Structure formats: C-alpha cells, structure tokens
Amino acid sequence: DVVVDFIKTYADKTHHGKEEDILFKDLSEKKMTDEDDKLMKELIEEHVFGRSIVRELVDSKNQYVTGDMTAEKVMLEKLKTLVNFYPAHIKKEDDIFFPASMKYLTNQEQERMLNKFWDFDRTMIHSKYQSVVLELNKAFSND
Numbered sequence: 645d646v647v648v649d650f651i652k653t654y655a656d657k658t659h660h661g662k663e664e665d666i667l668f669k670d671l672s673e674k675k676m677t678d679e680d681d682k683l684m685k686e687l688i689e690e691h692v693f694g695r696s697i698v699r700e701l702v703d704s705k706n707q708y709v710t711g712d713m714t715a716e717k718v719m720l721e722k723l724k725t726l727v728n729f730y731p732a733h734i735k736k737e738d739d740i741f742f743p744a745s746m747k748y749l750t751n752q753e754q755e756r757m758l759n760k761f762w763d764f765d766r767t768m769i770h771s772k773y774q775s776v777v778l779e780l781n782k783a784f785s786n787d
Contacts, residue, residue, distance in 0.1 A: 648705075651698050651726065658768050660691045663737075666760045667745065674748040683741050690733050697725050 668684055676684070701722035707715035746754065 645705075647723070647726075648698060648702055651694070653768075655730070656691070656695060656698070657771075658765065660694075661768070662761050662764050664688065664691065666757060666764065670753070670757060671745055671748055676745075676748060680741070680744050680748075683736070683744075687733070687737060687741060690729075690736075694726070694729060694733070697722050697729070701726070 668688065671684060701719060704715040704718035704722060708719060749757065
C-alpha cells in the first residue's frame, strides 16, 4: 500500500503530472526535432505503462487480500517490473530529454514553467489529503 501510494501520488500525479500537464504541453507547441518529439512521446507511453503496472499491482493485492494466494506471485512480478522500469525511465528523462528540451524554451518560459511547477506542487498536497479525508468519511459512514 505504501509503495502504491508513493508511486501514484509522487511519481505519477506529482512528477508525471507536471511533465504531462505543463512541460510536455508547452513543448507540444514548439517545433522540436523529430528525435526529441519521438522521445517525448516515448516518455508519455512509459507513463501509461507505469500506470498500467501499478493498476495490475493493486488488482493483484486486492485478490491476495481476498484469499487468492496465487496473486502474491503476480504482486512480486509487478514490483520487480516497477523496480526495473523506473530507474531507466528516470535516467532517460534526467540525462537525455530534460536537458535537450530546454533549448526550446526561453529563460522567461523556463521561469514561468518553474512557477507553474511550484503552483502544481502546492495544490497537489491539498488534493491528496482532500481525497484521503473523503475516503475516510466514506469508510466511517458505512459503519
């Protein structure tokens, strides 16, 4: 549960959210090289892949909790997939795409983007814990 929460909240909603909703959106309006455009689309596909693995991990955990002991093997496979996937994905972003993408943005655009990132982070924490409170209210209202 802790791993899934971290991946969903930090890796996907916060990190990937900033990329997809801000960086990639802004870059999609720029004339990028075919190579950089292809890499951005590949990163988006990898985000989709990561989300699908996390969904499968959650599904297998739910099956395990309800008594399906064979789901333990699936959970371990999905965790291994994530352990192998994320370091390579992060390296591709940090070492290749992010440095290359900065040539498409002026200093002012980069500054505006950084401010958007800060705003995104500030609202994310509120969104996260609002959903926690809503889930707890649902859980306790069923008692």
